[in-house]
Every structure is written in structure tokens, then in C-alpha cells.
Amino acid sequence: MIDLAIFLDRTSTTPLYQQLTEKIRLAVLEGRLKPNQKLPSSRSLAKSLTISRSTVTQSYEQLESEGYLETRHGSGTYICHQIPDEWLKSQSIEPVTTKISQASTLSQFGKSLISIKSLEVSEPDRAISFRYGNPAVDYFPIQQWRKFLTRHCQNSTALLNYAPDAAGYFPLRVEIANYLGRSRAVQCTPEQVIIVNGSQQALDLIARLVLEPGDWVAMEEPGYLGARHCFMGQRANLQPIAVNSEGLDVSILTSYDQKFKLVYVTPSHQFPTGVTLSLPQRIALLQWAQETDTLIIEDDYDSEYRYGEQPIPALQGMDRSQSVIYIGTFSKIIFPSLRIGYLVVPQPWISLISSAKWLCDRFCPILEQCALTDWIAEGHFERHIRRMRHLYNLRRQVLIKAFQNYFGERVTILGENAGIHVMVKIETVLSDDIVIQKSAAVGIGLIGAREYYLQPQHQGEFIFGYAQLEETQIEQGILKLSQILNK
């Protein structure tokens, strides 16, 4: 009689017959039970394990249906004869291959992801981290948000099931269209608003739908990495276009002979320099796009935060030739882990972008779209923006003043009085890497701007996110930084 060496855990919540089934299966796969080996009768196994006979029978039947065991009439239960030898070797913990054989397995897209430098970098946490793009989430009224979420936790078959429209929850699209119309002068119907998982998905969808390998894309120089990576993923050629005090220099753009498929711009608050695209430049850009049939991506990522004048109306609202796809996000206003953003697309693009969204991941979670709809409709969204605008303005002033106090003439603040980060140029003989290293050593997280240039000849430029930092942290951070650089 074979020794099954089976231990059954009577304190476990896993039923005994299931434990038995798993143990026998494992014994077969690990070669401890061999093909054609006879098993004990159900009666005798039950006795030896002190379990009921029906438990054993149930387990044997299951294993028979899986093809591990077979009943030979008048003879008993056997391990199947047809399990090939190699499957019976003991399972090795070591993987057979330790990396993906790139050449044969991966697509060009897969290979390009491996080659993109710093695609997925998370800055280490520091005592004072001037990370950009992080809003002051501790000021978000999460208890209020909770009420809006729970309001929609209902057994609504319509809301819990597959959504009828990949483009998003229609009432939310109405609220967004209204909001954009009144505060950004965006001209659109709710149908033109398509809800996605943040602005990154918007960029990726457009890149996939438009770019073939070798196509040309014009990018602001310096520019946003999230967009650059999407274009690189599609293996487009990137043409950096210098940014001056009026934003993207359209005269440079128009001087190129090649056909551009896309131009990526951040007109309200250029990322990362912070300048605003001037009206003459906007007009020139739209005119050129119309003449050359080029698509413009307008990424309006933080236009809500402007501390001097009113926000500049969106480029989209001035477009007459359906050249502009507008992108916005709730990450900078509500909280980044919400993952809701949107596109506003020209009418002919609605069904295509919806199809692409459906293919990629069906649609965005509905419950949070419902909560957001009411939160906007009842005025909390714009109220929160105003509150945050006040807070960020104070923090910004502390930052600027600290720079003036501790650096004086040795620092140049770039860009407009807007956004939740500021780019500065610091006069120093130290290299960017040394500055970042020395800062890290005293608990300050700093981000150099060099990486945001495609042609990185620039030194001494840094991006300071301040929204998430207390005023004393900002003040302390800049003081410490000045001490490093004054040594």
C-alpha cells in the first residue's frame, strides 16, 4: 500500500475533501505518485486519515474529472497512465528563463518602453520634497467627498453594470462641458467630453490613434515627460521647439519643412517654465495648424491656479478648424489617486476616441464619476479651487520671498504667477547632480530641469513644487539650499 503522507488541517476553513484533493494532485505533479500507481480504496484511505468515506469519494471524483485519476472497473482507482513524465518532475523554484527574450517576444512598443530612460521614476521621500504636481491633498475635504460617494452606493443595476457608453457618465460630461465653458472659454457640447483615467490616458490614446513610427511630433522645449514618453512609445520623431517669454516660439515651428502629425502645447502655463502662450502666438499656431492640417494637443493641466489675472481662455475656444484636442485633469484639484481626467475632442473624433477607450479598458469606474458630478453641480468643485488658489498663492509668495532673501540676484524666477510649481535658474558653479545630491543629504528633495529638455545643454535650472509644503517647510528648504550653495 502506497504511503500518501497526507496531512489534513482540521482547523482550516478549507473543506477536508478539498485539502485532500489538493494534496493528491500535488503528489502527482511532484512525482511522488507515479502513473499507473494504484491508490488505496476510499474505505481504507478514509480509515487511515480518520475522515468520512464520502470525503474521500468526493475527492477521488474531482481528481478523476480533472484527469489525474482513473477508475479501472473491478480493479480500483489508479493514477492516470497518460501524464507525460516531464510534468511529474518536482517543481523547481528557479525560473527556467530569467528574462524576456526581447528580440523574439516583444513588440517595438515593448522594446521602446525598455529603452525610455526614467519612464517610471518615483522620487525618494525627503523631509522637504519640492516634488512638482502634487496638490495639498491634506486640504481636500475628504469627509465631504465621502458623503458624495456614499450617496451613490445604491443597488442601481444601471450604475453597477457595464456602462452603456465608453465615453463616460453623461451627467458628468455635462458638468465638465459647462465648467469648461464658463471658466476656460472652451466651446463644446457634452458629447465632445470624453472621460478617461487622468490626462496620461488621454495622451496615450491620442498618440496611439495618430502616430506611426517615424511620424514627427513638435514638443515644447523644455516640455512634459508624460507626453514625451507616450510619443516615444509610438516611436515618433520628436522635434523640440524652443519656448521663449511668449511660450512656444511658433516662428521656429513654422520654419520646419517636415509634416508634423501633432504639436503638444501647454498654453496656459507652460510645463515646466511657467510662461503663458501669448495671443499673437496662439493665433499664429492655430493658423499654421489649420493650413498644415496638424493636430494640436492643448494640455491644460493646472490652469485653474492663476494668482494675478484671470485664467487665460483656452486655445480650444479660439479654434475654428477642429485642430485642437483639449486635455484636462482632476488630479491637481481633487486628488491624484482619483484617476479622472478628460478630453474635449472635435466632433469627428468622438466615436473614434470612444472606441479606443472601449478597446483599452472599457470605461472609467462609475461610482466616482457620479460623486464627482454632484460635487461639481453643487458648487463644491469651484469653491475648492478658490480655497486652494488662496492657499497656493500664499505658499508661492513664501517661496519667492525665500528665494529673494537667501539667493538675491543669484536666482531667476521663470514664468508667470500661476500653477503649483515654479522653475528657477540658480547661478552656481556646482553641477545639477551635485546640487541634488547635497540637497538630499540634508533632507531636501530637488528636481533638476535638465531631463525635461530633449537637448539638455541647460544647467542650474530646477523645478520647485510647493503646493504640498507648509510655509515653514518652504522657507526652511530654501534656506538650507542656500547654505549648500553658498558654501
Next chain:
Amino acid sequence: MIDLAIFLDRTSTTPLYQQLTEKIRLAVLEGRLKPNQKLPSSRSLAKSLTISRSTVTQSYEQLESEGYLETRHGSGTYICHQIPDEWLKSQSIEPVTTKISQASTLSQFGKSLISIKSLEVSEPDRAISFRYGNPAVDYFPIQQWRKFLTRHCQNSTALLNYAPDAAGYFPLRVEIANYLGRSRAVQCTPEQVIIVNGSQQALDLIARLVLEPGDWVAMEEPGYLGARHCFMGQRANLQPIAVNSEGLDVSILTSYDQKFKLVYVTPSHQFPTGVTLSLPQRIALLQWAQETDTLIIEDDYDSEYRYGEQPIPALQGMDRSQSVIYIGTFSKIIFPSLRIGYLVVPQPWISLISSAKWLCDRFCPILEQCALTDWIAEGHFERHIRRMRHLYNLRRQVLIKAFQNYFGERVTILGENAGIHVMVKIETVLSDDIVIQKSAAVGIGLIGAREYYLQPQHQGEFIFGYAQLEETQIEQGILKLSQILNK
């Protein structure tokens, strides 16, 4: 003096200066105000509109900063001279172009989306709709779920901000790895579990990372449309492989000479036929994949629902050569609009899939990942599965009995006693389209199986989803259907 024809709405919540700014801007863009035209002084405009002078001044300053107006010293405020004529034409409601010029604008991916038939079809609602894949969301304990959601509505900077890892919330990956280990015999570490927005995103990520145009993919015939569309989006060649009573016929697969990049299988409960891939076929498939260095996608979309025996363990757990990427979803168990699914990938794939997720849409919403983690950890997940398994088993029995009662020998029930849909073959002289039309006329939504074949020579096969229907609806639906077909 020019006539500005400005109407300000004093009941609006939009501040007056903002209304004024927008009206003047619009007048410029529509050509009602011309370049070099002189505007009324702030004093006289304030008087004529009966608003304060500072309101006008604020508005003029804003428009000046935007480049619409200019102050000529000692002379007054003028419309800028540099706005080109074409921007001043009245805005046309008619779009200039009404569709996307495909040839020049779209990528191959964009074009293929347009050519994929029925990419995004939502079946119209009927009184009794045998739609497949919809769980009984009205039985989901949404009030309990609400408590788990609100538990995590806290001002946690870590949870509200950008996630440190695109692969998902680590505690959820631990819970999933444990659950899959104990109930699906999946062998993985939590690191190998990557959280995505449902199984569709899992399929799309793999398709993008692996497939180049022209690559071969083997698909079960008939097979799942969501997967087929992802492969078509990458312009792969699809090779249908017949499914028999043991699932995918591996002997056919191995008879082909071409190199397959991917094989897509649904071993636990083949979609849509419902058969289970037998152990010998599993072994043959894994052996062939190892020998030919082919990647297997195991889509385990509804393996939780098995009414006779225990669920068959996953293919992934038997794999020794890192050939299997396993996909699962919470859509069929919790509710589809949650949008959480996962991949279990071989160790060498972890960083690549994480990078792709980061590029595509950063990471999944965190709040719901936190709620789900606790819901699983506290046993509610598996409790809910058991409850639903009981309900669906009853509904399934009603369906099968109704078919037997009303159709007798004229119907063949395909597949195993599992899942939340059943595929049946009905003997009828009517074409599928006529059956579907006639059913719709009496309020019954029916889905033909023909579309699920790449080589659609099959007639009289239909897919019946029953999970979301009451027993009386199921009974009534099949009765009515029999009356149509018996006429």
C-alpha cells in the same frame, strides 16, 4: 462711440467683470469689434452699463494681458492692431471638416479601430435580456461595500497622492496572490500580481507589448471578442483553433508551421462554449508553449462559478517555463463598473508590465483598491462568491429545465455545469437574424454565437446569460422563445 451691445446678467453667479471680459472678447473674435477700434473710456462704459468703474478697469486689464486690447498713452484703449483678419470672422457653427481625414491623420491602429466590426456594441434593453457577462448586481452587498469605502476616506497623503507603484496597491496584491493560491492553485508572489482596470486592459497591455503587425495569434474558435479586438487593434493575424469537448484542440494548434506569438485560452470555462480544457490538453499545450517559446494568455474570467465539482486549478499553476500570463477580473463577482482586474505575470515581466501601465494611465484608483483589500481579507469576497454560486446554480437549473420542457430534443446544451452563461444549439429552420428579430419583437434580448467565430459557418447557436435574470424571467423567456420557434 461704438455700440458694445453688452448684456450683463446680474442674477448670474459669474462676476460682472468676467461677463464683461467674455463679451468683449467674443465681440473681437466675431469681428463686431475691429482692430484699431477705440473703446469707450472705463468711466463712460461703466456709466452706460451701470456698473462700477473698477469692474470695467479690471476687465480691460485682463483683456490687455491677453493681447486683445492695448492702451495708447494719452489716447485711450484700443482693440489690438495685430489680430489677423481671419480670426475675426464670425464663428461658424458648422465644422470646417466633418470627418477625420483618415489617410493623413490616423495611425494604423486608429484605422483598424474603424474597421473592426461591432467593436463597441451595446445590446438594446429588452424586458428579458439574456445578455451574457452581467452578474446579479442587485444581490451585491453595496451597503457593506460602502462601509469599506468610507473606512478609507481619510486624509492620508500617501493614499490620495500619486501611487509609488504603477503595479497597484501592495496589500491588495498580497490578498489576490493568497486568494489565487488557495482557490485557483496559481503559484505566484504578490509582486507578480499587477492591478489593472479590468481584464480588458490586461489584454490590451499584453497585445501592445508583444504583437507587431502580421504576428500570429492562436484563438479558440469560437472565442472571446474582447481579446480578438485587442489583437486586431495590433493588426495581428488570427488563427482560429477549433474547440472540442476537451477545450482547445492542441493537436490542431501544434500542426501549424508558423510561429505563434500568443495563444489566448479560457481553460476553466471556455468562452463561449463552456467546455473545460482537459488535463491531457493542458499538459500538451504547456509542453508545446515551452518548446516553441510561445506565450499563453490564460483568461480565467468566471472560474469562480462551478456548480458540480470544485473549480479546476489554473493552467498557470502547472506551468514550469514562465509561459503563462494569467488574467482575472472582479467584474463578474463584485460589479462591472468597479473596473478592477489583474494579471499574474512571470517574474521577468513584472517591470515591463508596470512600465506599460504607468505609460498608459499611471495606476488604478487607490480608494477602491483599499476597500477591496479589506473586503477580501475579512472574508466577504469568498462569502459573496459562495452566495452567488448558489443563486446562479438555481437560475441555471431553471434555464436548463425550461429548455428541456419547451424544446426537448430540439436543443443541445453545450459546455460544463459552470459559469454565468450557457451556449445552446437550437434546431430551427429560421436564420439567426430572424430568431433574434422575432425575439426582440416580444421583448426578449438574444445573442447569436455566430459573431464569436472567425469562420462563421455556424447557425442556430445562441449564448444565454442568466445570472442577472429572475427565475420567472428565465422561464418566461424560454417559453416565449419556444413559441416563436414552434410557429
